[in-house]
Amino acid sequence: MTLDLTPEQIEALFSRPGGGYAFARWGRPIAPIVFGVEEETLKTVKGALEAVVTLAGHQMAETDPELGANLMFFFFREWDELLEVPDLGRLIPDLDPLVARLKAADASQYRAFRFDDQGAIQAGFVFLRMQGELARMPAETLALTQAVQVMLMWGEGAFADRSPLAVLPETGATILRPEIAGVIAAAYDRMMPVAADDASHALRLFARLQAPPPDTPVQ
Incomplete structure (x- = not known):
């Protein structure tokens, strides 16, 4: 077929x-962490990610030996909230101008990746502004969509x-x-x-x- x-x-x-x-x-097992959601949504996000990782024949892990967590999901209402997250500016270069651009564009989501020496994904960052259509989306649909978009x-x-x-x-x-x-x-x-x-x-x-x-x- x-x-x-x-x-x-x-x-x-x-x-x-x-x-x-x-x-x-991804060139290493994925160790996710999720910020800004209830326990039930946390389980939904991790469950969707595990399903897509299994489909890919890849692996998940509790922790990454270098980074602790290497895939971070942030759920929030307004982009300015990211400027209050401790040490996020160390993980995301030029965070202030990035937030300004995302606000100006009225963006609902943003993804960023880091890569290792082989060019493989080493770390991923997913930012989801829960307003409008994104906020109305069923949790399972949102989680599966995001899991797909961070696998590659x-x-x-x-x-x-x-x-x-x-x-x-x-x-x-x-x-x-x-x-x-x-x-x-x-x-x-x-x-x-x-x-x-x-x-x-x-x-x-x-x-x-x-x-x-x-x-x-x-x-």
Whole structure:
């Protein structure tokens, strides 16, 4: 069975706004921490992340030996709240001007990554301003969407026109779209590089998508 993505569509998932191709995956187990949510939402976020990590054949950990937590989720109401988080400016360079830009753009979310010497993702930071549409989204949908978007360094426009999730008409359950699940699984194939800047990488992902999709939908 061939998943419904062409090499060009896969390439577009990792294309930069100014042109060029840039791909990276995690090179170490993911040790997440979540700030600003109730215990129930915390479990939902970690559960969604664990489901996508399992799909990828990657690993999670309680702690990262270097960083403690290497994937941080921040939930808040207004961007200015980030300026009050102790030591966040040490983790996110130029935090003040970044917050000013995000406020001016009325942005609802922002992601930042750090990379190791091999180009693999070493740490990730997810900022979610819980206002408007984001605040109305069911917790499970929000958590799964964010888990998908931190598993790889996607291009900025990867999900601009179409969500990585789909709703099963039979049950109404929200699941990860099979073709996106396929891309994630292929990207974590042990024969694939942890990072790539050549579009031929998209052809290698496409070749791996010729295999059947994962049997169990991630939801």
